Amino acid sequence: MPGVVVGVDIGGTKVLAGVVDEAGQVSSTALRTTPGRRVVTAQVEDALVEAILESAAGQALSGVGVAAAGFVDSRGERVMFAPHLPWQGEPLRDLLQERLGCPVALDNDANCAARAEAHHGAARGTISALMITMGTGIGGAVLLEGHVLRGANGMAGEFGHMQVVPDGQSCECGRRGCWEQYSSGNALVRNARTLMGEQPSVLEEMTGGHPDRVTGPMVTAAAEQGDLVARRAFASVGDWLGVGTANLVAALDPEVVVIGGGVSAAGDRLLEPARAALQRTLVGAAHRVVPDLVAAQLGPQAGMIGAALLVTSALGAERRVSGGDGPQEE
Template identity: 45%
Template sequence: MSAQSRSSRPLTIGIDVGGTSIRASVVDVDGQVLDSTQAPTPQSSRALENGIDRAVRELASRHDIAAVGLAVAGFINSDRTVVRFAPHLPWVNRPVAREMTERLGIPVILEHDANAAAWAEHRFGAAAGGGNVVMIAIGTGIGAALLIDGKLYRGSYGIAPELGHLQVVPDGRQCACGKRGCWERYCSGTALVDTAIELLAANPRGSTVLAREAFLDPGSLTGRRIANAAQDGDLVAIETMSEFARWLGIGLALVSDVYDPDRMVIAGGVATSSALFLDTAREHYAAQITGAGHRPLARIRGTQLGEAAGMIGAAELARVEVGAARA
């Protein structure tokens, strides 16, 4: 390929900077991952930046790279240059974009990981063709992203939308954010475990596998283990997934009453078990939404790009940034 062709179709790197690993991928203009590398996440700022540097230089040794996008689970300022706070990373009020741009010699942009994933699904995946899109990323908690008229909405200070901390149960379960009854306390991987424990306490003989495992090792219960038990026919696990689906539908109806989206995408680790809950959640959503039966419903879909969405979205946003700078 000629130099002119490469410059008109630049490759960019998207990096998912997670609490346990740094995952980096080279992505082309069609959202295709061409090359990848991965390493454990260091615990200090300097070591983390060194790790990102190594990942970029490794991939840049094999590809002509125009820019880098970093997808971070944390609070990022409105111009996407500073990581204000990230609960699982050492950065606090760190001008990461400027420092890494100077270090690497190519543009580096920051984005919230849920925003990056939503952008990827909008451009290349489950939300393609949507104008107003909500992404709900369900893992340990709930991450969320919002596109209005095809543009990411970040709020006045770069924080929006924290949908996982909408209060759905007054004086409900305690949340790590300091409030009680947040949506993610009833609709997340952590919530699955809490619900299963409550159901087992109320009916310890209603389950064979989960009850035995919880008795022998309470820490063995995880969202994935509960989903697997539900697939195997465990009654408490099935009821737990049913409660999860109900709360997902209730929350999606609440979100729809505020934003009236045409697409909603369910992503995150729990989404891998969507066959167990998504159809039931759609039913609860359709019944709970204001004006049920008299208004169009959003299309609710599972992620199409999976765990690569954050990297693909960060890379594409970096490409957009470079294109705007060149224009």
């Protein structure tokens, strides 16, 4: 059946769907607000289906790829749990296949974004790469020859919960000292709030003097205006980004490290201190090629594009089995 492939990315705050072609180009998109974690799961599925159908705009669906902000089982069938969504072991793939009447593929959002960067973005043509996704927390993926390493439980790439400070800052995961407590959107905001007590800042005015109203985009805007509190907040998050990256590079020795997610929009303000810290803390830096630390290229559409790639390759594999000649990836 000829038709379009839709990728959909469901995060903690929004659902973004779009028609994606085989070159990774996005034609039409649709946006919904994520219903939140206290609703019944059917409401989340409704929002997904609505966004998918709106983006398809009446065209037949040949397949749908879903990128979900949560732990997906190694077979790509279920969302095992998700900090910002009500799913717990939800058989999302089959549920959506039934409602949409087309093949559905499912993976973790960071894996999808990495797959997209490997095929159409900053990790294209690499033998080995790391993707580090800095949003509210840190997600990530290990890329080997363009393939995402899934892991025995489908949980590889949970970089954000590597412990970097013994008995450090409390983490939502229930433990302490996780990397994402020092380098993430949440860490950026926390840093700014703390530093507002130490020196004057345009953030005072932006928040009406309420540090608890600081948001990540505010800190980015303030840093662009030259605000020292915002710049110090970024310097610390960037430094910790480099320290944690050095640990991953010691273990995996990739060619390139791609930094994506919302915080990466700050570009070199984040990446410069990270590169310095990577050079300073990476073992044997004088005896090796230290990998480039580069910004992701596909922005907020990476998850959606990577989800579409996933179902496209599944469809290709199916066609190959039945004698056709689908695309040869993954």
